[in-house]
Amino acid sequence: MDSSSSQSPKAASPTPTTAPAPLLSAEAAAAVGILPASHWADQPLPEEHADDDTASTIGSVLSSTASLSSTIFQYRTHHGRTYHGDIGNAEGWEPNDQRHLESMDIAHHCYTVCAGGKLFLSPLDTKKVQKVVDIGTGTGLWAIDFADEFPHAEVIGTDITPIQPSWVPPNVQFELEDCNQEWTWAENTFDFVHLRMLIGVVEDWHALFRQAYRTCKPGGYVESFLCSCHFVSDDGSVKPGTALDQWGNVCSQGGKAFGRTFDVYEEDLQRKGMEAAGFVDIDFKDIVVPIGVWHSDKDAAERGLWWKMVLEMDLEGYFNYICHSLLGWKPEETQAFCAHAKKEWNDPNIHGYVMARFAWGRKPE
Numbered sequence: 547m548d549s550s551s552s553q554s555p556k557a558a559s560p561t562p563t564t565a566p567a568p569l570l571s572a573e574a575a576a577a578v579g580i581l582p583a584s585h586w587a588d589q590p591l592p593e594e595h596a597d598d599d600t601a602s603t604i605g606s607v608l609s610s611t612a613s614l615s616s617t618i619f620q621y622r623t624h625h626g627r628t629y630h631g632d633i634g635n636a637e638g639w640e641p642n643d644q645r646h647l648e649s650m651d652i653a654h655h656c657y658t659v660c661a662g663g664k665l666f667l668s669p670l671d672t673k674k675v676q677k678v679v680d681i682g683t684g685t686g687l688w689a690i691d692f693a694d695e696f697p698h699a700e701v702i703g704t705d706i707t708p709i710q711p712s713w714v715p716p717n718v719q720f721e722l723e724d725c726n727q728e729w730t731w732a733e734n735t736f737d738f739v740h741l742r743m744l745i746g747v748v749e750d751w752h753a754l755f756r757q758a759y760r761t762c763k764p765g766g767y768v769e770s771f772l773c774s775c776h777f778v779s780d781d782g783s784v785k786p787g788t789a790l791d792q793w794g795n796v797c798s799q800g801g802k803a804f805g806r807t808f809d810v811y812e813e814d815l816q817r818k819g820m821e822a823a824g825f826v827d828i829d830f831k832d833i834v835v836p837i838g839v840w841h842s843d844k845d846a847a848e849r850g851l852w853w854k855m856v857l858e859m860d861l862e863g864y865f866n867y868i869c870h871s872l873l874g875w876k877p878e879e880t881q882a883f884c885a886h887a888k889k890e891w892n893d894p895n896i897h898g899y900v901m902a903r904f905a906w907g908r909k910p911e
């Protein structure tokens with residue numbers, strides 16, 4: 547396990563772009579209902595959606611020429627965006643460049659708003675919490691906030707890429723670890739195991755919760771928050787064949803092809819995994835996460851405001867790897883798809899939302 551907090555992620559040395567064959571051929575994609583890239587390129591867009599700045603972002607990302615010896619900093623590239631270096635058998639779909647980190651930072655605020663301003667919903671006895679782990683911590687803001695709020699707790703954040711800041715509270719530490727490999731901590735180590743937004747990340751959710759159970763102290767909690775990738779609407783305004791409708795299908799097929807499902811909510815894997823591992827007192831909170839502020843409920847509208855900001859910050863980043871690796875799309879083709887999604891969520895007549903779930907459980911004493 548490497549400590550990652552002392553080096554700057556900006557000093558990446560991108561490896562050359564490769565162009566492997568897409569995992570789904572055009573025929574196979576059509577067979578599962580994914581519309582071809584040409585569908586999005588052929589449809590006109592209003593002027594304000596045509597000037598996305600992906601191309602300039604790609605240029606600035608590629609201009610980094612610093613070299614580092616550690617392979618952890620030898621970032622993979624897909625169409626000009628950088629991704630984690632080799633670690634375990636990780637195959638992350640999220641970029642680790644500056645544009646995406648800004649989106650992840652806003653996402654932390656969005657998820658906190660989803661939790662009603664809280665960092666967790668488990669009934670933790672916070673005075674007694676000594677050791678906490680945040681698996682797949684991203685930019686580490688959850689771990690940092692938890693450490694700030696509970697200075698007596700020691701917090702570890704793990705990820706496959708060193709994108710966490712180095713100026714952090716003294717009770718936080720970041721480690722590089724592939725969560726799909728055997729966890730390196732001893733049994734009964736943590737009072738709280740936190741797993742947030744690990745969609746498209748986990749190879750086997752049952753194995754993940756088994757590892758959470760083993761490393762959790764008796765009486766400790768595991769909590770998982772994540773959202774569905776399938777946009778729905780109560781009024782039929784998310785229509786079949788629209789970009790918002792295709793979104794879920796593209797992610798689902800990507801998850802199947804990469805062996806890391808995005809359909810965790812649909813497959814009820816939080817509950818099933820916790821139950822099978824032995825957690826008890828399992829509880830849930832399901833919420834709607836709209837896109838944009840159209841919802842009449844004030845809290846839902848606030849979630850929608852932040853969710854839209856998260857996605858607008860780097861929608862192309864969320865789709866670049868999947869569309870490239872799965873479907874073989876060029877950056878401008880992914881960009882056209884994303885532009886249609888943005889047009890749709892800015893249409894006041896379209897009321898799309900995804901479901902999201904907080905689930906938590908206790909390891910028996």
Ligand SMILES: C[S@@+](CC[C@H](N)C(=O)[O-])C[C@H]1O[C@@H](n2cnc3c(N)ncnc32)[C@H](O)[C@@H]1O
Pocket residue numbers: 630636637638639640650653654657681682683684685688704705706707723724725726741742743744745747
């Ligand atoms: C959607 S982000 C969520 C970040 C953070 N948990 C949050 O909620 O703000 C998913 C994170 O999982 C990390 N990740 C991907 N594959 C991983 C793996 N095999 N092991 C650990 N982390 C992984 C990614 O690098 C990314 O930071």
